[in-house]
Amino acid sequence: MTDPRPVGIFDSGIGGLTVLAALQRHLPGERYIYLGDTARLPYGTKSAETVVRYALRAAEFLAGHGIKMLVVACNTASAAALPVLEEAMTVPVVGVVAPGARFAAAGTSGKVGIIGTESTIASGAYLRAVHALRPEVEVVARACPLFVPLAEEGWWDHPVTHEVARLYLEPFIGDRVDTLILGCTHYPLLRGAIARAVGERVRLVDSAEAVAGEVADVLARGALAGPAAGGLRLLVTDAAARITRIAHLILPDVAVNLELVDLAD
Amino acid sequence: MTDPRPVGIFDSGIGGLTVLAALQRHLPGERYIYLGDTARLPYGTKSAETVVRYALRAAEFLAGHGIKMLVVACNTASAAALPVLEEAMTVPVVGVVAPGARFAAAGTSGKVGIIGTESTIASGAYLRAVHALRPEVEVVARACPLFVPLAEEGWWDHPVTHEVARLYLEPFIGDRVDTLILGCTHYPLLRGAIARAVGERVRLVDSAEAVAGEVADVLARGALAGPAAGGLRLLVTDAAARITRIAHLILPDVAVNLELVDLAD
Numbered sequence: 001m002t003d004p005r006p007v008g009i010f011d012s013g014i015g016g017l018t019v020l021a022a023l024q025r026h027l028p029g030e031r032y033i034y035l036g037d038t039a040r041l042p043y044g045t046k047s048a049e050t051v052v053r054y055a056l057r058a059a060e061f062l063a064g065h066g067i068k069m070l071v072v073a074c075n076t077a078s079a080a081a082l083p084v085l086e087e088a089m090t091v092p093v094v095g096v097v098a099p100g101a102r103f104a105a106a107g108t109s110g111k112v113g114i115i116g117t118e119s120t121i122a123s124g125a126y127l128r129a130v131h132a133l134r135p136e137v138e139v140v141a142r143a144c145p146l147f148v149p150l151a152e153e154g155w156w157d158h159p160v161t162h163e164v165a166r167l168y169l170e171p172f173i174g175d176r177v178d179t180l181i182l183g184c185t186h187y188p189l190l191r192g193a194i195a196r197a198v199g200e201r202v203r204l205v206d207s208a209e210a211v212a213g214e215v216a217d218v219l220a221r222g223a224l225a226g227p228a229a230g231g232l233r234l235l236v237t238d239a240a241a242r243i244t245r246i247a248h249l250i251l252p253d254v255a256v257n258l259e260l261v262d263l264a265d
Numbered sequence: 266m267t268d269p270r271p272v273g274i275f276d277s278g279i280g281g282l283t284v285l286a287a288l289q290r291h292l293p294g295e296r297y298i299y300l301g302d303t304a305r306l307p308y309g310t311k312s313a314e315t316v317v318r319y320a321l322r323a324a325e326f327l328a329g330h331g332i333k334m335l336v337v338a339c340n341t342a343s344a345a346a347l348p349v350l351e352e353a354m355t356v357p358v359v360g361v362v363a364p365g366a367r368f369a370a371a372g373t374s375g376k377v378g379i380i381g382t383e384s385t386i387a388s389g390a391y392l393r394a395v396h397a398l399r400p401e402v403e404v405v406a407r408a409c410p411l412f413v414p415l416a417e418e419g420w421w422d423h424p425v426t427h428e429v430a431r432l433y434l435e436p437f438i439g440d441r442v443d444t445l446i447l448g449c450t451h452y453p454l455l456r457g458a459i460a461r462a463v464g465e466r467v468r469l470v471d472s473a474e475a476v477a478g479e480v481a482d483v484l485a486r487g488a489l490a491g492p493a494a495g496g497l498r499l500l501v502t503d504a505a506a507r508i509t510r511i512a513h514l515i516l517p518d519v520a521v522n523l524e525l526v527d528l529a530d
């Protein structure tokens with residue numbers, strides 16, 4: 001028994017392509033339909049009410065495309081909207097916060113750092129998710145608003161990015177965290193600069209990798225695995241030239257073909 | 266004869282508050298109603314089609330508030346949507362591109378630089394506006410995508426901003442421009458860093474200042490000047506805490522009170 005319906009992936013923009021890449025690597029037999037709400041990105045600087053409204057509309061749009069499960073590949077939307085999305089959808093919903101928190105809680109000896117957008121950090125979602133698993137763990141959180149624009153500028157290994165990483169992440173060194181959650185889908189692109197800033201002693205948790213394991217579990221438990229056909233559709237709500245350029249940066253081995261869709265905005 | 270109706274000001278976010286500040290300085294007797302479309306900012310990374318759609322909706326919303334003229338205090342929207350807005354509105358519409366280009370063309374000895382968002386630069390609007398006035402002027406344009414996030418981080422006089430400014434603006438020094446148009450409403454906040462990067466020899470054109478003169482002209486010509494009452498309403502489509510914080514950074518002397526509105530999004 002296989003289920004040929006696609007796995008739906010939703011992100012505020014194209015940072016979630018790092019999650020898609022991890023899913024394709026671990027589950028190459030699935031069909032994927034990715035929706036990036038590029039007309040209204042970023043979510044990370046907006047209020048929870050606005051993020052919930054946008055996320056619901058995107059999820060309903062993907063439901064209309066017959067998906068068998070929804071991956072919310074956006075930390076901000078996962079942090080703000082996951083319960084609402086689970087309530088609204090009839091298929092399983094997986095966010096990026098819980099898998100990342102699980103990886104972090106499993107390996108730490110007691111001090112975990114979290115970085116993300118202002119909205120993700122303000123939500124406290126990672127803090128709660130880590131404490132739900134291990135209440136004794138000390139958690140230090142910090143927003144890093146310049147990391148997304150630096151990643152999108154393509155300055156992944158650039159002196160300016162190294163300096164910004166040093167300034168943002170210095171407090172974590174003083175706090176002696178042993179684990180750092182990359183709580184934004186763009187941050188794996190800056191992994192080298194982040195690793196250099198915090199030092200080798202600190203384990204980096206990439207929620208894109210963590211979520212792939214969770215998706216595999218959900219597909220297995222629900223007898224939802226695909227018929228090994230593969231396939232990908234990339235939908236966006238705005239197709240500015242820079243979106244294509246950044247998508248190529250993130251998916252260098254994929255023939256990126258963005259389809260423009262309208263969410264009745 | 267005075268006209269008590271408010272002057273409407275529209276921006277994608279709160280960068281346009283630099284234009285509002287210039288207007289209040291030059292025309293303190295007017296009432297102002299400012300609309301920042303913070304739920305969908307930034308416009309500068311999005312396609313012209315999307316920007317036109319958003320700008321039209323914002324303009325219609327302000328028209329519903331009985332404005333006597335519309336100031337499009339957003340370079341991206343001015344560059345992409347001004348003709349459409351002029352067509353749709355029954356009151357005078359002033360953008361930021363034409364006044365900035367006029368200031369630049371008036372003072373240059375032949376080489377003008379333009380910096381702005383990717384969308385503003387890609388539109389070629391400043392280039393056309395300068396050439397419409399002085400076709401012989403050589404124009405060099407460059408997008409500076411990190412300037413808005415750096416301004417919003419409050420790093421106006423920060424070593425990282427100085428380094429980014431040096432990297433972005435170095436080509437203008439080689440090109441020997443004598444005038445540089447700050448083609449984005451956030452950029453006046455980084456004026457010090459920009460001036461340092463290009464050197465004292467280069468005149469900086471701040472379109473916020475340029476647009477104030479144009480608005481005064483339109484009010485005088487149409488017998489639309491206000492009854493010296495003053496007054497300000499600040500409307501936003503998303504009221505995240507950071508929006509209030511940045512508004513305070515830009516308007517340190519104003520009691521910032523943001524009203525949340527819904528554009529039926």
